[in-house]
Structure formats: structure tokens, C-alpha cells
Amino acid sequence: MKLRVNVVLLLVNLLSGCEVESPQISITEPSAATRFLSGGENSGYSRVLESRPFVFPEDHGSHPDYRSEWWYFTGNLNNETGRRYGFELTFFRFALAPSVAERSSAWGTNQAWMAHLSLTDGRAARFIADERFSRQAIGLAGNNLNPFLLRLEDWSVASSGPEFFPLKLTAGTDDGEIRLTLTAIKNPVANGDDGLDQKGPEVGNASHYYSVTRLQASGEIRVGERTERVSGLAWMDREWGTSALSRNLEGWDWFALHLSDGRDLMYYQLRSNQGNASPYSSGTLVEADGRHRTLSPDEVSLTALDYWQSPASGAEYPVGWELAIPTEQIQLEIQPLIPHQELDLTVRYWEGAVIATSMAEEGSLSGRGYLELTGY
Numbered sequence: 221m222k223l224r225v226n227v228v229l230l231l232v233n234l235l236s237g238c239e240v241e242s243p244q245i246s247i248t249e250p251s252a253a254t255r256f257l258s259g260g261e262n263s264g265y266s267r268v269l270e271s272r273p274f275v276f277p278e279d280h281g282s283h284p285d286y287r288s289e290w291w292y293f294t295g296n297l298n299n300e301t302g303r304r305y306g307f308e309l310t311f312f313r314f315a316l317a318p319s320v321a322e323r324s325s326a327w328g329t330n331q332a333w334m335a336h337l338s339l340t341d342g343r344a345a346r347f348i349a350d351e352r353f354s355r356q357a358i359g360l361a362g363n364n365l366n367p368f369l370l371r372l373e374d375w376s377v378a379s380s381g382p383e384f385f386p387l388k389l390t391a392g393t394d395d396g397e398i399r400l401t402l403t404a405i406k407n408p409v410a411n412g413d414d415g416l417d418q419k420g421p422e423v424g425n426a427s428h429y430y431s432v433t434r435l436q437a438s439g440e441i442r443v444g445e446r447t448e449r450v451s452g453l454a455w456m457d458r459e460w461g462t463s464a465l466s467r468n469l470e471g472w473d474w475f476a477l478h479l480s481d482g483r484d485l486m487y488y489q490l491r492s493n494q495g496n497a498s499p500y501s502s503g504t505l506v507e508a509d510g511r512h513r514t515l516s517p518d519e520v521s522l523t524a525l526d527y528w529q530s531p532a533s534g535a536e537y538p539v540g541w542e543l544a545i546p547t548e549q550i551q552l553e554i555q556p557l558i559p560h561q562e563l564d565l566t567v568r569y570w571e572g573a574v575i576a577t578s579m580a581e582e583g584s585l586s587g588r589g590y591l592e593l594t595g596y
Contacts, residue, residue, distance in 0.1 A: 262287065262424075262462050262463050263318075264317075264318030265285065265286060265287045265315065265318050265462040266283075266285040266286050266462060267424035267461075267462050267463070268286075268416065268424060268426040268427055268428055268461045268462065269423065269424055269426075270416060271410075271412075271413050271414035271415050271416035272414075272415070272416075272428075273414075273415075274408065274410060274415055274428075274430055276384065276408070277365060277366070277368065277384050278365065279428075279430070279458070280365070280368060280384050280458070281363055281364075281365040281368070282313060282362070282363040283428075283460045284313070284315060284331060285315075285318075286315070286460045286461055286462050287314070287315050287461070287462040287463070288312065288313065288314050288315065288460065288461070288462075289312075289313050289458075289459060289460030289461070290310055290311060290312045290313070290457075290458070290459060290460075291310065291311045291370055291377060291456070291457075291458060292308075292310045292456065292457040292458070292459075293307075293308070293309045293310070293377070293389060293402070293454060293455070293456050294306070294307065294308045294309075294454065294455050294476065294571075294573075294589075294590040295307050295400070295402075295435070295437045295452055295453060295454030295455065296452050296453060296454075296478070296557075296573050296588040296589065296590075297437060297441060297450035297451065297452035298450060298451065298452055299448040299449060299450050300449065303341075303342070303343050303448070304342035304343070304557060304573070305339065305340060305341055305342065305441050305443070305448070305450060305452075305573075306338075306339070306340035306342075306557055306561075306572060306573025306590070307337075307338065307339050307340070307398050307400070307441065308336065308337070308338040308571055308590065309335070309336070309337050309375075309377070309389055309391050309398065310335065310336045311333065311334075311335045311370050311372060311375075311377065312333065312334045312335070312336075313331060313332075313333055313356075313363075314331070314332045314333070314334070315330055315331055316330055316331070316332055317330040318330075329355050329356045331355070331356035331362070332353070332354075332355055332356070333353065333354050333355070333356060333361035333362070333372050334351060334352065334353050334372075334566070335351065335352045335372045335375050335391070336349065336350075336351050336563065336565065337349065337350050337351070337375070337391045337392070337393065337396075337398070338350075338561070338563055338571065338572070339395075339396040339398070339441065339443050340557055340558060340561060340572055340573045341443040341444075341446075342557045342558060342573070344443070344444075344446075345558045345560075346443060346444070346558075347558060347560055347561050347562075347572070348393070348395040348396045348443065349563040349564070349565060350393040350395070350565075351565045351566060352372050352373060352375060353372075354372050354373060360372070360373060361373070366382075367379045367381070367382060368384055368387075374390070375390065375391040375392075376388075376389075376390050376391070377389050377390075378390075380401070385402065385403055385404045385435075386401050386402060386403045386404075387401070387402045388400070388401050388402075389401075389402065389439075392442070395443070395444060396441070396442055396443045396444065397440075397441070397442040397447075398439070398440070398441050398442075399439045399440045399441075400437050400438065400439035400440070400441070400450075400454075401437070401438055401439050402435040402436070402437050402454050402456070403435060403436045404432055404434075404435055404436075405434040405435060405436055406432065406433055406434045406484070406506065406510045407432070407510055408430045408431065408432050409430060409431055409432075409433060409504060409506055409510075409512045410429075410430050411429040411430060411431060411486065411502070411504045411514070412426075412429055412502055412514065413514070415428050415429060415430055416428065417429035417459070417502065418500055418502075419465050419466065419469075419490065419500055420465065420466035420469070420498070420500055421466070421500075422463075422466060424462065424463055425463055425465070425466060426461060427459045427460060427461030428459065428460055428461060429457075429458070429459045430458050430459075431455065431456065431457050431458070431476075431486060431504065432455070432456040433455055433456075433476070433478075433484035433486065433504075433506045434453060434455070434478060434484055434506075435453065435454040435455065435456060436451075436453065436454075437450075437451060437452050437453060437454040438450070438451040452588075453478045453588070455476050455478070455484075455589070455590065457476075465490075466498075466500075468492050468493055469490050469491065469492055469493070469498060469595075470491050470492060470493040470495075470595040471490075471491050471593070471594040471595015471596065472488050472489060472490050472491060472592070472593075472594055472595065473488065473489045473491070473522065473538070473541075473591070473592070473593055474486075474487075474488040474489075474591065474592040474593075475487050475488070475503075475541075475543065475554070475574075475589065475590075475591055476589045476590050476591075477552075477554075477574075477576055477587045477588070477589035478587055478588055478589055479550075479576070479585060479586070479587040480584070480585055480586045480587055481508065481585060482507075482508025483505060483506060483507055483508055484505075484506040485503065485504075485505055485506075485545075485550070485587075485589075486503050486504045486506075487501075487502070487503030487504075487515060487520055487522075487543070488501060488502065488503065489501045489517070489520075489522055491595060497517060497522075498517075499517060501517040501520075502514065502515065502516070502517070503515035503520060505545070505548060515545065519545055519546075519547060519548075520543070520544070520545055521542070521543070521544040521545075521546075522541060522542070522543055523541065523542040524538035524540070524541055525538075525540040525541055525542055525553065526538070526539055526540025526555070527539065527540075528556075528559035528560065530560070530562045530564070530570075532562065532564050533562065533564060533568055535562070535568065535570075535596045536596060537562070537570045537593050537596050538593065538596075539555070539556045539559050539561075539570065539572075539591070539593070540553070540554065540555050540556070541553070541554045541591075542554075542579060543576075544579075549580070549583075549585075550585065551578065551579045551580045551583065552576040552577065552578060552579060552585065552587065553576065553577050553578075553579050554574050554575070554576045554589075554591065555574060555575055555577075556572055556573070556574050556575075556591070557572065557573040557574065557575060558572070558573075561573070569592065569593065569594045570591075570592070570593040570594075570596070571590065571591070571592040571593070572590065572591060573588070573589075573590060574588070574589055574590065574591045575587075575588055576588065576589065
């Protein structure tokens with residue numbers, strides 16, 4: 221599960237001449253992401269109606285006939301002395317109309333792109349975040365498949381050879397930068413029902429969703445004036461669709477954890493506007509050898525432990541959690557690397573590096589990962 225947002229109000233000037241079909245809402249509202257997903261006219265776009273086998277390398281590339289999709293990378297990194305860092309780099313593609321209008325200008329396109337970069341320095345208790353926008357025209361943004369290249373101006377994710385992996389991630393702002401190489405340790409896994417991730421009872425209210433849950437990361441990270449050689453573990457999520465959330469949903473709490481026993485855990489809790497967990501919440505547990513299974517909401521217990529209130533937005537986020545899966549002998553306390561990891565960008569949400577420790581009496585299980593909180 222990953223954030224999809226209404227960036228139409230910002231992108232109209234970039235994409236003048238495109239038919240805009242999205243609901244006109246304030247993109248700074250806490251529920252803007254969910255309202256965008258549940259509203260608007262979807263006719264003309266492809267819909268996710270059934271599962272299908274993922275085909276690689278094709279499915280690593282763009283699916284422009286669907287309304288939106290993203291490529292999402294997060295990771296926890298250490299320098300040589302153990303100083304901890306986190307990063308997020310996400311590319312979003314949005315179709316503003318189901319087809320390209322006939323135009324003589326080379327600037328004409330029906331596709332808009334946005335990218336987010338965030339960096340966390342645990343020791344300095346520093347968090348930075350930035351975003352970029354562009355149209356898919358004259359080489360400003362877009363995706364090539366052979367070889368794989370995802371770019372928005374000078375931010376990019378690129379294969380270093382004929383195979384998809386290893387990938388080179390390059391993105392930076394005045395405040396920070398990443399130059400990382402990611403190599404897959406495990407194969408892609410299909411989330412949900414063989415990659416069909418149903419978000420509610422409505423027909424077509426779903427996405428195609430797969431993950432590469434364990435990647436070896438190495439390279440350089442800069443936060444402020446400090447540049448470090450780093451290494452660690454990263455995560456890749458891929459999701460695309462046209463409509464993915466019911467109107468009565470307020471947001472979600474999404475966890476992605478690398479566990480110390482070699483397992484990887486993804487779980488998202490969809491929340492209704494009454495604060496209840498949706499029965500369409502779901503997750504995936506990946507064994508050390510790559511075998512995986514879907515987790516139902518009946519198997520997973522989530523309890524908020526600690527909260528942080530943003531001085532910028534006033535939003536109060538549950539940044540500390542207890543996560544338990546009794547059938548898998550998992551009982552973890554999850555705490556943020558630093559509390560203030562709110563991305564106060566076009567759409568405001570909290571996403572940051574977290575640390576997991578065992579809450580079992582004789583447990584030694586631990587982990588690191590990322591947590592995303594929306595709708596607060």
C-alpha cells in the first residue's frame with residue numbers, strides 16, 4: 221500500500237490542454253489522498269478486476285492505461301561506525317485523461333509525474349524531504365524499459381546493465397542527496413490474491429501490487445554538508461490501478477519490516493472514518509528462503525503506543541506501535557528512528573525509518589523498516 225495523491229491542482233499549469241477528471245479537493249487536507257482514490261470519473265481507464273501473473277521485466281515498467289502507479293524505495297542504512305540513516309525515494313505517475321489529445325506541440329501529454337525524496341539522520345535527529353513535478357514530454361520525465369530508466373529531471377532509478385537489478389538510485393536537493401546501488405536478495409512476491417490487492421467491496425476497487433522485499437543497498441548519502449559511505453537493506457514496492465479505496469476510508473497505517481531472522485513483513489491497516497480497521501486490511505509475510513503467504517486482518521494485532529504531534533501541521537501521528545502475529549511468534553514494539561518524519565509536501569503524511577524490538581519474554585527477534593501514516 222502506498223500513497224496516491226491529487227496533484228491535479230498543481231499540475232494543471234504543467235499540462236494545459238489535458239482533460240482533468242479528478243475531484244477538485246484541497247490537496248492539503250488529511251484525507252486528500254483517500255478522497256482522490258475514491259472519487260472522480262474513471263471511464264476510459266483500465267481497471268483491476270482480476271489477478272494475473274506478473275511478467276518481468278515488462279511489469280517493472282509503466283502501465284499508462286491505468287490512472288496511477290508508483291515505484292517506491294525505502295531503506296535503513298549505516299555508515300562504517302554504525303550511524304543510522306533512512307531514505308525514501310518514490311516516483312508517481314498520474315494519467316490526467318485516458319488518452320492523449322491530438323496536439324502539434326511536443327509538450328502535449330496526458331501523463332504527469334511527481335517524485336518524493338526524504339532522508340533521516342538518526343544521530344543528528346534531522347529529517348529532510350523534498351518533491352518534484354513534471355510532465356511526460358520532451359524527456360523531462362518518464363520510463364524506459366530496455367534498459368530500465370525511471371526519471372524526473374535529474375532524479376532517476378536506472379538499471380546498470382541489461383538486467384533489471386542492480387538498480388542505481390540518484391536524487392538530491394540542497395539539503396541532502398542519495399547515490400545508492402540496490403541488488404536483489406529475494407525475488408519479487410505478489411501481494412494480496414496473486415497480486416490482486418482488493419481495497420474494498422466495490423468492483424474494480426483494487427490494484428496490482430508486488431514487492432521486492434529485501435535488497436542490499438550500498439553507496440553514498442548526504443545530509444546537509446555530511447557525506448557518508450553507507451550500506452544496509454532496502455525495500456521496493458510496485459503498485460498500479462485506477463481506483464483503490466472506498467469512500468468511507470480515512471487513511472492507512474503501513475508497515476514494511478526486515479526482521480533479524482531473515483523474514484520480511486508487510487502489513488497495512490486501512491482505517492474507516494469512524495477509526496475502525498477495515499476487513500480489507502492485508503499483508504504479506506516473506507520467509508528467509510523467499511516463500512511467502514498473505515496475512516489476513518484476523519491474524520494481526522496492532523496497538524498504538526506512542527504519539528507525536530507535528531508543530532507544523534498540528535497533526536497527531538501514532539508513531540509507536542505494538543504489532544503481534546501470534547501464529548508466527550511475532551510480537552514487536554515498533555518505534556521511530558526519530559519522531560519528526562512528517563513529509564509536509566503537496567500532500568502531508570508521515571513516513572519514516574523505524575526500529576522493531578521483541579516484546580516476547582524470551583524473544584530475540586528485532587528488525588528495521590519503514591512506517592507510513594496517512595489521514596491524520
